[in-house]
Amino acid sequence: MRIVKRCLTVLAxxxxxxxxxxxxxxxxxxxxxxxxxxxxxxxDPFRLTLKQEEDVSRVLEMITxxxxxxxxxxxxxxxxxxxxEALSAAEEILTVLIKQRLLExxxxxxxxxxxxxxxxxxxxxxxxxxxxxxxxxxxxDSQYIHIWLDDASGKAFMISVPSxxxxxxxxxxxxxxxxxxxxxxxxxLENHYGVEVQVSYEEWYDTAVKFNFSFLLGGEQTDLxxxxxxxxxxxxxxxxxxxxxxxxxxxxxxxxx
Numbered sequence: 001m002r003i004v005k006r007c008l009t010v011l012a013x014x015x016x017x018x019x020x021x022x023x024x025x026x027x028x029x030x031x032x033x034x035x036x037x038x039x040x041x042x043x044d045p046f047r048l049t050l051k052q053e054e055d056v057s058r059v060l061e062m063i064t065x066x067x068x069x070x071x072x073x074x075x076x077x078x079x080x081x082x083x084x085e086a087l088s089a090a091e092e093i094l095t096v097l098i099k100q101r102l103l104e105x106x107x108x109x110x111x112x113x114x115x116x117x118x119x120x121x122x123x124x125x126x127x128x129x130x131x132x133x134x135x136x137x138x139x140x141d142s143q144y145i146h147i148w149l150d151d152a153s154g155k156a157f158m159i160s161v162p163s164x165x166x167x168x169x170x171x172x173x174x175x176x177x178x179x180x181x182x183x184x185x186x187x188x189l190e191n192h193y194g195v196e197v198q199v200s201y202e203e204w205y206d207t208a209v210k211f212n213f214s215f216l217l218g219g220e221q222t223d224l225x226x227x228x229x230x231x232x233x234x235x236x237x238x239x240x241x242x243x244x245x246x247x248x249x250x251x252x253x254x255x256x257x
Contacts, residue, residue, distance in 0.1 A: 054153040055194075055195075058131055059150045062131055066124055066125065068123055070123070071120070072121075073120070076151065079132045081134065083117050085154070086134035090149060094145070094147075102163075102242075103161050103162070115138045116136070116139070117134065117135070120134070121133065131151075132152070133148060134148070136148075143162045144160070144162070145162070157245075158243070159243070160243045161241065162240060163241055163242040168237050168238060178209060182199070186211075186213060190215075196216070207237050208236045213231045213233060215229060216229075231245065232244070232246075
């Protein structure tokens, strides 16, 4: 099925519709996660050294600059990661999110099968460009985790995870906690991409808040060739999940306003 430039935002919306009514997380989630200690999943970590050679700019360029569609394939042509390496990269991301208290350790969940790992190729509308990616998902009847990875860098460019439902309207103390959670996501993204990440703006809605993170990629290029990208962090209060996804603004040679 063909998906145009803003398909990731549409995907996030569809995930919200599908999962919102089925994610009754307890309000004590964050407190319980903090009390869970430092124990995390046990696996052989896949150290993401690919970022020394590649960043995620290629996949973000496609999202920003052209119409594209997603081709689901059994084998990715010229893929750098194997299925096992893509899974390990996603598991490493989960471990970091757990340590930063942005995700409850899934070992405490019941009836949580997975993961599923699927290769997907982002194709330019005219088929002139193909960008291999991977989707890694854990899903049950009541919750899910969804990570979309760039094959070249092993980095995530979309993440959806459960988060604790928040009261609506938010009391002052809860608003403060939202900003603390946002800052933890900003630090995660800064470490994950290895670049400085700034909060460009924020928008508050009745049942959600959006923070826009902007960052610069293309460090080996001239200043005019370097590009600013952005990711939107959506926290859905009632539905109880958080999505980090590229609804991308690209500016040449200038900061993002």
